[in-house]
Amino acid sequence: MATIIGGLGTSHVPAIANAISKRLYDDPYWERFFAGYPPVHDWLHPLEADVAVVFYNDHGLNFFLDAMPTFAVGAALEYPSADEGWGIGQVTPFAGNPELSWHIIEGAMAAGFDLTTCQEMRVDHGFWIPMELFYPVRPAKLQVVPIHINTVQHPLPTAGRCEAFGAAVGDAIRSFSEDLRVVVIGSGGLSHQLEGERAGFINREFDELCFDALASSDRSAITKHSIRDLIELAGSQGVEVINWLAMRGALGGEVTEVHRNYHIPISNTAAGLLALEPVGVRQPA
Numbered sequence: 001m002a003t004i005i006g007g008l009g010t011s012h013v014p015a016i017a018n019a020i021s022k023r024l025y026d027d028p029y030w031e032r033f034f035a036g037y038p039p040v041h042d043w044l045h046p047l048e049a050d051v052a053v054v055f056y057n058d059h060g061l062n063f064f065l066d067a068m069p070t071f072a073v074g075a076a077l078e079y080p081s082a083d084e085g086w087g088i089g090q091v092t093p094f095a096g097n098p099e100l101s102w103h104i105i106e107g108a109m110a111a112g113f114d115l116t117t118c119q120e121m122r123v124d125h126g127f128w129i130p131m132e133l134f135y136p137v138r139p140a141k142l143q144v145v146p147i148h149i150n151t152v153q154h155p156l157p158t159a160g161r162c163e164a165f166g167a168a169v170g171d172a173i174r175s176f177s178e179d180l181r182v183v184v185i186g187s188g189g190l191s192h193q194l195e196g197e198r199a200g201f202i203n204r205e206f207d208e209l210c211f212d213a214l215a216s217s218d219r220s221a222i223t224k225h226s227i228r229d230l231i232e233l234a235g236s237q238g239v240e241v242i243n244w245l246a247m248r249g250a251l252g253g254e255v256t257e258v259h260r261n262y263h264i265p266i267s268n269t270a271a272g273l274l275a276l277e278p279v280g281v282r283q284p285a
């Protein structure tokens with residue numbers, strides 16, 4: 001059976017792509033941000049994941065405001081990246097695992113989540129910046145399942161609904177017959193707002209509460225809030241934390257915190273990084 005070996009959350013600011021391509025790892029603006037990742041690599045890479053299931057929000061590349069699914073699961077053999085308007089460089093296409101995708105779709109649908117299924121899907125910075133950060137050299141065998149959650153076109157799914165969706169995806173992964181080692185990733189956040197009077201808004205106190213809740217077995221400190229309240233607390237794009245809740249839902253049960261990093265600001269964003277290991281599944285490859 002497939003095993004979920006770890007859970008990761010990271011911000012996905014487009015400027016990170018430029019910093020990576022220019023190798024600005026020791027630049028004074030970037031060094032405290034990039035310093036968070038090597039300890040995660042040291043833990044993650046020996047685990048030799050076969051598949052990364054990534055909860056992220058498309059920002060207008062594969063979906064746009066004319067038709068925005070709430071939950072959409074990729075079921076393609078390959079996922080190309082493309083520029084959705086930031087002018088950032090692109091990365092080589094990601095290999096899919098359609099069998100696992102369809103198993104996740106069947107499982108989550110049976111659990112009551114009516115999904116959009118995508119046999120073709122282009123992935124934007126919300127998907128591939130986390131992948132580049134966690135796997136600076138992509139392992140040849142690594143496959144992906146991209147799962148989009150709408151954080152853009154209101155009404156959005158509630159935080160509790162996203163956590164429950166993640167749990168359904170996690171149950172489906174664990175019931176997959178192949179012995180795959182799966183890492184689940186939540187992309188986006190933490191607090192940030194890009195537009196309007198509150199552009200540049202950051203809420204360190206709420207971000208720290210989110211870290212603590214995500215690393216615990218009780219996320220009600222986040223899920224008790226409506227989307228409107230979350231936007232007030234975390235900013236209009238800080239609501240992307242619902243992707244992290246789906247990741248945490250997929251992990252289920254108890255987790256051990258492996259590492260966290262928090263750096264204010266990267267662009268307009270409170271950049272967060274969290275690595276979690278489910279209790280009782282550690283079995284290095």
Ligand code: DHB
Pocket residue numbers: 012013014015059188189192194237266267268269
């Ligand atoms: C920024 C943050 C985001 O989450 C995003 O999708 C685009 C830009 C930023 O802070 O610049």
Ligand code: FE
Pocket residue numbers: 012059126188189237240
């Ligand atoms: Fe974003």
